[in-house]
Amino acid sequence: MTLSGLLAAAYVLVLLCSVRGNSAWSHPAKSCGYPPSQWCRSLEIALECKVQKQCMELAAIRPQEAAPPVSVTLYYESLCPACRLFITQQLFPTWILLRDIMKVTLVPYGNAKELVSGNTTFSCQHGETECRGNMIEACILHLSAHTGFQTIYCMESAADVLGAAQPCLQMHAPTISWLSVDSCVSGGLGRRLMHANAVMTRALSPPHTHVPWVTFNGEFTEEYEDKAMSSLSHLVCQLYKGVKPPACNGVPVRLDRGFC
Known part of the structure; x- marks a missing residue:
């Protein structure tokens, strides 16, 4: 994914986290050492930051990248x-x-x-x-x-x-x-x-x-x-x-x- 794509994904993810209220998975774990742009980079990072559900939702709504011409x-x-x-x-x-x-x-x-x-x-x-x-x-x-x-x-x-x-x-x-x-x-x-x-x-x-x-x-x-x-x-x-x-x-x- 491009840098702009990562930033956009991070922004959407932050919004998803912020609008969920105060549920147990609303925000990444305090021990998460990754910036928002990296949260959905891999399953391991998503699990460590406790945002795997948000990442799955983001993947579902993210438009598919076009194939090369x-x-x-x-x-x-x-x-x-x-x-x-x-x-x-x-x-x-x-x-x-x-x-x-x-x-x-x-x-x-x-x-x-x-x-x-x-x-x-x-x-x-x-x-x-x-x-x-x-x-x-x-x-x-x-x-x-x-x-x-x-x-x-x-x-x-x-x-x-x-x-x-x-x-x-x-x-x-x-x-x-x-x-x-x-x-x-x-x-x-x-x-x-x-x-x-x-x-x-x-x-x-x-x-x-x-x-x-x-x-x-x-x-x-x-x-x-x-x-x-x-x-x-x-x-x-x-x-x-x-x-x-x-x-x-x-x-x-x-x-x-x-x-x-």
Whole structure:
């Protein structure tokens, strides 16, 4: 339990003890050497402090801690048709429905290569334009963390991905200037962000063979991929260990899949 949780539990326990009147178990034993925040930490402490009944009552009324969200990480390329389809038809709609139980991380790099010599730093599967698109999206994700996904979805759903970057940014992250994104792309920050994405992509185990490549809680399996490509929302609901939200009650809809 977190410190704030312990303090809250102690406060509730003190209230429980104080409102019970003068019964034999209303207050902890005078020999109890533990502060209120520790009274319900273990059965031994509760017994020593003679508050086991109060601790049982507290456990009954304390809300259950939520399960951790499902971590979904997408390794992709900005101009890969299959990646764009997955983002627009699967990942973003699923996140809209299930954002309370899933965490999305986007890694724009994919099948690119980091060069050690020459005038260019990266080589991309769909050409230099895609390299610029990858870097623009990496910079947007870095500069506008909380609205980055919405901006990327806006770009990837447009006919012209790069051309949509500035208006999409203005729509979803109006406090982020396009000048800051442009400076990131043309300066050292953009290259550092892309290098970090390259390192993350090269560290995949097993190594990626195509994009989109999706991991769940850091793990890739062919079974996960098959389910993710056909019905991502159904898979996220299956993997979530907590109480399922109402959106998980729908019937899975199988969609087309593709790779670059």
